[in-house]
Amino acid sequence: MSRPVSRRQLLGAAGAAAGGFVVGGVVGPLAAGGTGADDDPAPRADATAVAFHGAHQAGVATAPQAHVVLAGVDIAGSAAELAAVLDTWSVAAARLTAGAQVGERSPSSRLPPVDTGEADDRPPSRLTVTVAVGASAFDRSDRFGLAARRPPGLVELPAVAGDDLDPRFSGGDLCLQVGADDLQVALHAVRNLVRVAEGRASVRWSHVGTGPPPGAAPVVGDGASSHRNLLGFREGTANPRPGRPRFDDAVWVAEGDDPSWMVGGTYLALRRVDLDLGAWEELTLLDRERVIGRHRRSGAPLGDVAEDAPLELEAEGPDGRPVTDPRSHVAVAHRASQGRRPLFRRSYNVVEGIPQAEGAGAGGLLFLAFCRDPAEQFTPVLEALAAGDLLGTYQRTVASGVFAVLPGLRPGDSWSQHLFG
Amino acid sequence: MSRPVSRRQLLGAAGAAAGGFVVGGVVGPLAAGGTGADDDPAPRADATAVAFHGAHQAGVATAPQAHVVLAGVDIAGSAAELAAVLDTWSVAAARLTAGAQVGERSPSSRLPPVDTGEADDRPPSRLTVTVAVGASAFDRSDRFGLAARRPPGLVELPAVAGDDLDPRFSGGDLCLQVGADDLQVALHAVRNLVRVAEGRASVRWSHVGTGPPPGAAPVVGDGASSHRNLLGFREGTANPRPGRPRFDDAVWVAEGDDPSWMVGGTYLALRRVDLDLGAWEELTLLDRERVIGRHRRSGAPLGDVAEDAPLELEAEGPDGRPVTDPRSHVAVAHRASQGRRPLFRRSYNVVEGIPQAEGAGAGGLLFLAFCRDPAEQFTPVLEALAAGDLLGTYQRTVASGVFAVLPGLRPGDSWSQHLFG
Numbered sequence A, B: 001m002s003r004p005v006s007r008r009q010l011l012g013a014a015g016a017a018a019g020g021f022v023v024g025g026v027v028g029p030l031a032a033g034g035t036g037a038d039d040d041p042a043p044r045a046d047a048t049a050v051a052f053h054g055a056h057q058a059g060v061a062t063a064p065q066a067h068v069v070l071a072g073v074d075i076a077g078s079a080a081e082l083a084a085v086l087d088t089w090s091v092a093a094a095r096l097t098a099g100a101q102v103g104e105r106s107p108s109s110r111l112p113p114v115d116t117g118e119a120d121d122r123p124p125s126r127l128t129v130t131v132a133v134g135a136s137a138f139d140r141s142d143r144f145g146l147a148a149r150r151p152p153g154l155v156e157l158p159a160v161a162g163d164d165l166d167p168r169f170s171g172g173d174l175c176l177q178v179g180a181d182d183l184q185v186a187l188h189a190v191r192n193l194v195r196v197a198e199g200r201a202s203v204r205w206s207h208v209g210t211g212p213p214p215g216a217a218p219v220v221g222d223g224a225s226s227h228r229n230l231l232g233f234r235e236g237t238a239n240p241r242p243g244r245p246r247f248d249d250a251v252w253v254a255e256g257d258d259p260s261w262m263v264g265g266t267y268l269a270l271r272r273v274d275l276d277l278g279a280w281e282e283l284t285l286l287d288r289e290r291v292i293g294r295h296r297r298s299g300a301p302l303g304d305v306a307e308d309a310p311l312e313l314e315a316e317g318p319d320g321r322p323v324t325d326p327r328s329h330v331a332v333a334h335r336a337s338q339g340r341r342p343l344f345r346r347s348y349n350v351v352e353g354i355p356q357a358e359g360a361g362a363g364g365l366l367f368l369a370f371c372r373d374p375a376e377q378f379t380p381v382l383e384a385l386a387a388g389d390l391l392g393t394y395q396r397t398v399a400s401g402v403f404a405v406l407p408g409l410r411p412g413d414s415w416s417q418h419l420f421g
Helices: A007-016 A079-097 A183-196 A245-251 A285-292 A329-337 A379-388 A390-394 A415-420 B007-016 B079-097 B183-196 B245-251 B285-292 B329-337 B379-388 B390-394 B415-420
Strands: A067-075 A128-134 A174-180 A201-210 A266-275 A348-351 A363-371 A395-405 B067-075 B128-134 B174-180 B201-210 B266-275 B348-351 B363-371 B395-405
Touching (some): A067 A183, A067 A363, A079 A128, A079 A183, A174 A266, A183 A201, A183 B201, A183 B348, A245 A363, A285 A329, A285 A390, A363 A395, A379 A390, B067 B079, B067 B183, B079 B415, B174 B183, B183 B201, B329 B379, B379 B390, B390 B395
Antiparallel strands (some): A067 A174, A128 A174, A128 A395, A201 A348, A266 A363, A348 A363, B067 B201, B128 B395, B201 B348, B266 B363, B266 B395
C-alpha cells in the first residue's frame, strides 16, 4: 500500500533501494543522476509524496485523492514507439510523483524548457500516476507484436441496456489515471506526460473527476466513506479495505494467474455515467432511498443506522414487504456479487459546468473499479444491474472500457519490460 | 477582511452580533430559527468557515481558494423576482458559508429535499459566495425599475485588439463568484443557489477555475505569490495586500463615492482569456521572460532576485539596451498604472480537459480583478495592453464584463435592500 514518505526518506531511498526490489513501495532515484530540471533543480518532495516504486502501482490502494484525470492515449507507430513512451513515462512519472518537474534541464537555453512550469512550488499533493494498457494494443493487426500476449483478463464488456456509448470516449492503446489532492498538480502531470511523449502519443479522450475533500482522512471502505456522488449518496460503501487480505485477494493479479507478467497488476473497469439529475431531484427522499437501497444520510442499510451494518435483504417490514426493494441498486449488485470476489470501487464525480437554461452542463459519475478478474468480478454485476436496477432510469453510460494496469516498478525498471517481456 | 472562525465563535455570533453592524465580518445566525436542513440538521461549521456578514462581502479580501466557480445568472420577471432571488440568496449563502445545507428541512416528506446533498459531511472549506450585479439589471428597458440607480462605476469596457468575445459568455443580470478549497463544495453551492431560485433565475454562463493549492498559506501580494498561471509564471505579484490601507483605498467604494448605497462594495472586472499554449511552449525560457518582463521561476523583475523587488524599467544592460523590454506585459501594465490606484487581481486558471490530437481542450486564464473605479483603474490598463503588449500574440479574450459587487450584509439584512434602497 502506498503511503506518504518524508523528504528525508525520499532522498535516502535513492541509495538504499538501489540494490533490489522493495515490496511495499519505497521511492527510488528520481532519474539517473537527475538533479537539474529546467531552471528549478530541486524536487519539491515532502510528506505529501506517495511512494512510486513497489510491487504494485500507486493510485489503486492509495486513499482516493480529491481529483482524478483519466486520459486515453494512442500510440503512433510500432513496438519501438510504444516501448519508448513507456520507458519515458517510467522515469517521468517517478519524478512527478516526488514533486519534481517532468524532466531535467533542457540541454540548451536555445531549446524550450522541458516542463511547462505551472506546478512549481506546489507540494506533490499525493500525486499518483497509474499506467494501464488497452485491448487495442493487443489487437489482431498486431501493430505492436503483442497479439499473442493479450491477458485473458482484458475482456470486452457486453453491450447492455442503458449504454449510449460516445465513440469519442472509447478505446485507447494506453490509459493514464492521474490523481492528486491539487487539481493543478494532476493536470500538470497529464499535460507534461503527453508532452514528453510528443510525436508518439496523443490524447484520445480525457475525463476530470472530483473525489473526497483534499486532505480527507484516508478512509476507504469497510466502514464510513467520506465521499458522496451527485445523487447525494455515499460512494464506495462496503469496499474491501487496502492492506487487508480480502483486498489483496480481490484486486491484485497473483502468482499462478495468467499471464505471469501481470502478477502485481490489476484490471481497471471504467464506466462514465451521465446522470439525469433533473429527474432525480424531483424524487422524495424516501423514493431516492428506495432506488438506492440505503439511507442517504448515513449510508446504512434501510432500517439500520451504521454504514457498515450487514445488508439483510430478506428483512421484512411490518407490512410483510421487504424493507429493501429487490430491484434497488444495492440489492441487485449485492445478489450478483454473492460468491464472487468483490470489486474495489474508486469512483469520482464528473461536473462539466453548471446546468444552464438550455440544459447544457451535465453531472455524472466516473465509475472506476479495480479487480483481479473482470469476467468473474465485474461483467456479471454489470449485466445484472443493466437488467433490473431501479437506478437505471436516471443514468446512461457514455464511456466504457477495461484496461490492464501493469505491475509496479523496481527502481531503474520500465513498464516496457513488463509488457514486452 | 474575512478570516476563518471557530465553531464556537460561529455559534456564539448568532447572539452576539444580532444587535448591530459588526465591521470585519462576524458570522451571524444561519437563518431565523433555522436548525433543520433536509435530514441533516447540524451545520458543519468549523475552522474552515469564512465569516459571511460584515461591511464587505467575502471572496474579495479572502485569501484565494483552490477553486472558483463564476456564473452569470439571468432573472425572469421584474423587480419582485430580482428582489426575491437576492432575499433568498442572502439567507442561503450564509447557511452554505457556515457549512450547512442550502435550506431547512422540506415542510413535507412528500416534497423533494431542499438540498442536493453531495456536500454533506464536508467542512465549509473556506467557501465564499460573492454576489454582483450586471449592467443589464440597470438597462433602459428598466425591467427592474433600476435604470436611474446605475452606478457610474459599472462601465462598458471598450472593444480592444485581441477581443474574440463569445456571445454565450456575455452579460448576466447577476454574477455569482463562489470560491472554496474543495471543488465539490463550490459546485454544490452554485448548483443549490440556482435551484432555490428556480423559476426566477437561470444560468447564462459559467467558468470553473483553479487557483492556489488547497490549504496554501494565505499569501496575497506585496510579496511571494503561491499561484502560477498556465504559462508557468506567478500570478498576482505586486498586488495590494488585504488589510493594508493601500488595499482598502484601491478596492472598496468609500464614503463620498457615488452612489452611496455601493459604499463597502467594489467592482469586478472579468476577462476570460484563452491561451495559445502550443505557440507559447515553443519559446525558449529567455523569450518567455522577455514577453512577460519578469523571471519565470522567482517572479522577480529581470536582473533581480526577489519577487517584491521594485520594477526599474529604466535599467540598462551592458549592451545599453533596457533590461526589461518596454513592450513586455509587465512594463506596459506598469506604465499604464502609474499615478492610479492599483487593481487587485484574483485570477484563476481555466483548464477544459487535456488537449487532444485534434486540438480540443483549451487552457486559459480567468482574469478577475477588483477595484473601486474601473474607469480609472482598469480601462486604461486594458487599452494599453491591447495596444502594445508582447503577450497579446499568445492570447485572445473570449469573455469580458464588469459587475457591481454589492456591499456586505448585516445579519438579517438582504442584498435587495442595497440594490433597491
